[in-house]
């Protein structure tokens with residue numbers, strides 16, 4: 001058991017990544033390094049680059065000459081790799097979202113379980129925190145974040161309440177926010193509702209959907225034909241983007257076609273439906289319950305009709 005983070009769909013993701021022994025791979029979300037270590041164990045003379053923007057992951061770096069951690073946001077995938085002389089890779093795995101370590105560290109402000117500053121930055125050097133959003137965004141902006149990223153129905157009323165309340169007293173901590181939210185939900189649904197609001201703020205703080213779009217588009221440029229893209233996501237917004245990109249080459253699901261009407265997409269989806277965790281994994285690691293893994297293989301673009 002890894003205390004930092006228990007990897008999800010570990011065997012399945014490595015199997016579908018189809019690691020070739022001499023290949024160059026990217027683990028876009030290093031975290032506790034569970035997936036990275038499994039990739040290294042199947043690589044022979046290959047090389048693994050791992051990305052993570054959280055400085056806490058440094059303690060998890062494996063002692064292995066075939067490994068390098070790039071402490072950067074994965075939205076800079078192409079540029080960061082080219083700084084290491086890498087322009088093509090054989091496959092990429094991303095296990096999105098926050099790690100258990102981030103979630104369970106009280107002062108990071110990700111969890112409704114602890115009273116802490118509303119921080120929620122994965123990259124501790126980032127300028128935007130959840131408290132800053134709550135204190136400075138207009139009611140219209142707050143409403144848009146809550147409804148788009150948290151899929152919350154009464155987002156307008158909540159946004160208005162935040163705007164009114166913060167004029168009287170700053171909303172800086174998780175409990176300040178929870179206190180305000182209580183009036184919008186029945187006690188039996190509180191936790192689910194709070195978690196959605198927190199998810200919405202976290203997505204905005206870390207520009208999670210923007211980073212994912214960049215990652216997918218750049219992966220399409222640098223994965224070699226036949227190379228695999230394996231993405232594990234934990235909420236429907238991310239999964240929809242991944243599904244659309246793998247099917248249509250576009251995160252919005254807008255098919256790109258050539259003048260003859262042929263679909264132009266960089267990847268072929270390999271699995272018809274996303275792979276999910278089994279009962280055994282879910283009982284050992286409840287976090288795996290919401291995981292959805294999608295896999296696609298890079299098309300040889302010169303072979304397109």
Ligand SMILES: C[S@@+](CC[C@H](N)C(=O)[O-])C[C@H]1O[C@@H](n2cnc3c(N)ncnc32)[C@H](O)[C@@H]1O
Pocket residue numbers: 005006007008028029030031032033034035036051052053054057072073074075095096097098099100122211
């Ligand atoms: C779910 S954890 C990954 C766990 C990892 N697979 C393991 O086995 O331990 C996600 C990690 O990705 C990092 N992360 C999330 N979004 C990122 C981004 N846009 N750029 C770089 N790292 C990111 C987080 O900081 C976190 O450590």
